[in-house]
Amino acid sequence: MTAGAPVSSVVIVGAGQAGYQTAASLRERGHAGRITLISAEDALPYERPPLSKAYLKGEADETRLWLRPVTYYVRQSIDLVGGTVTGIDRDARRVRLADGSAYDYDHLVLATGARPRTLDVPGVGLRGVHTLRTAQEAAALRSALAAARHAVVVGAGFVGLEFAAVARESGCEVTVVEALDRPLARVVSARTAEHFTRLHRGAGTQLLFGQGVTALHGNSRGT
Amino acid sequence: MPKITYVAVDGTEQAIEVPTGTSVMRGAVFNDIDGIVAQCGGNAQCATCHVYVDETTLDKLEPMESNEDGMLDFTACPRRPNSRLSCQLEVTGALDGLIVHLPERQN
Numbered sequence: 481m482t483a484g485a486p487v488s489s490v491v492i493v494g495a496g497q498a499g500y501q502t503a504a505s506l507r508e509r510g511h512a513g514r515i516t517l518i519s520a521e522d523a524l525p526y527e528r529p530p531l532s533k534a535y536l537k538g539e540a541d542e543t544r545l546w547l548r549p550v551t552y553y554v555r556q557s558i559d560l561v562g563g564t565v566t567g568i569d570r571d572a573r574r575v576r577l578a579d580g581s582a583y584d585y586d587h588l589v590l591a592t593g594a595r596p597r598t599l600d601v602p603g604v605g606l607r608g609v610h611t612l613r614t615a616q617e618a619a620a621l622r623s624a625l626a627a628a629r630h631a632v633v634v635g636a637g638f639v640g641l642e643f644a645a646v647a648r649e650s651g652c653e654v655t656v657v658e659a660l661d662r663p664l665a666r667v668v669s670a671r672t673a674e675h676f677t678r679l680h681r682g683a684g685t686q687l688l689f690g691q692g693v694t695a696l697h698g699n700s701r702g703t
Numbered sequence: 704m705p706k707i708t709y710v711a712v713d714g715t716e717q718a719i720e721v722p723t724g725t726s727v728m729r730g731a732v733f734n735d736i737d738g739i740v741a742q743c744g745g746n747a748q749c750a751t752c753h754v755y756v757d758e759t760t761l762d763k764l765e766p767m768e769s770n771e772d773g774m775l776d777f778t779a780c781p782r783r784p785n786s787r788l789s790c791q792l793e794v795t796g797a798l799d800g801l802i803v804h805l806p807e808r809q810n
């Protein structure tokens with residue numbers, strides 16, 4: 481912001497790492513106008529990385545995930561709003577939320593992140609089928625894991641393999657199904673992938689490559 | 704709980720009891736102390752949790768690992784002999800009485 485410019489208001493949609501950091505950096509660099517941080521998740525901005533690690537293992541509770549305590553937002557006058565943005569009126573410079581409320585902006589930041597790709601196969605709605613992105617989903621997985629004896633992981637990316645390691649450690653029999661011919665194909669070399677394959681197999685996890693999932697079967701108990 | 708004192712640039716001191724098993728960085732962040740940014744969440748990858756350890760309490764700390772050493776070359780304020788990354792300082796009973804000075808800037 482240039483000195484002497486009128487104080488402008490910023491609305492940020494999405495309060496993940498990106499949304500939070502945008503708000504924090506604006507204040508740090510002296511932005512004096514209103515900052516509204518809108519989150520579809522009913523939680524203070526938090527980090528996701530521990531969700532598939534310490535949090536899943538039960539070594540950290542929700543409060544340990546928070547990027548900052550609630551007092552921070554009060555002190556920095558960052559307005560946290562819970563709700564889902566369903567419309568943007570660019571002419572009026574206003575966002576609309578599902579509950580009917582609306583917020584005016586001079587600058588709008590979309591920090592809406594990503595979500596897991598779900599499978600387009602029969603059975604995805606069965607009990608015992610989980611996705612892992614939010615703290616809420618991690619909490620559900622954590623309690624499911626406490627009683628589970630078998631776990632199947634679809635996708636051998638970072639999150640899938642981290643989950644597999646935690647599940648294996650907690651005594652589950654774990655099978656990882658990956659459509660490509662190796663784990664972490666998008667992010668590491670074949671050689672590094674080979675190392676992780678060996679590591680997980682050594683821990684007793686079954687890894688299947690080049691296999692797509694075509695259907696999920698189960699009963700009402702999710703087994 | 705070990706008590707850790709955070710000294711701001713203007714000399715303001717905040718003594719905080721920090722649970723063992725967490726880090727000096729988390730002690731600051733969870734108690735809403737300005738001056739520690741901790742952008743990478745404690746992975747020795749951002750150097751925005753830089754602190755200067757008070758010379759009188761330096762002996763409470765374990766020596767640093769090579770990744771912390773390497774990252775300390777990227778701090779926003781000059782690295783000094785008593786520079787540490789607060790996320791790499793695990794809080795144990797031995798840290799009781801630790802005093803850290805916060806740098807002027809973290810990025």
Ligand SMILES: Cc1cc2nc3c(=O)[nH]c(=O)nc-3n(C[C@H](O)[C@H](O)[C@H](O)COP(=O)(O)OP(=O)(O)OC[C@H]3O[C@@H](n4cnc5c(N)ncnc54)[C@H](O)[C@@H]3O)c2cc1C
Pocket residue numbers: 493494495496497498499518519520521527528529530531532563564565566591592593594595612613614639
């Ligand atoms: C289990 C797990 C482990 C991970 N581990 C690591 C790791 O070890 N290292 C690493 O570097 N990265 C890791 N990541 C990736 C990292 O968490 C993401 O890159 C990061 O969360 C991206 O942040 P973001 O703010 O862009 O988006 P997100 O975190 O996706 O946040 C976007 C937010 O916007 C909200 N939103 C979306 N649409 C709307 C709307 N219309 N209205 C209101 N709100 C909306 C969403 O609900 C969400 O809360 C991990 C991710 C997961 C899920």
Ligand code: FES
Pocket residue numbers: 728740741742743744745746747748749750751752774788789790791
């Ligand atoms: S928090 Fe990033 S290096 Fe310490």
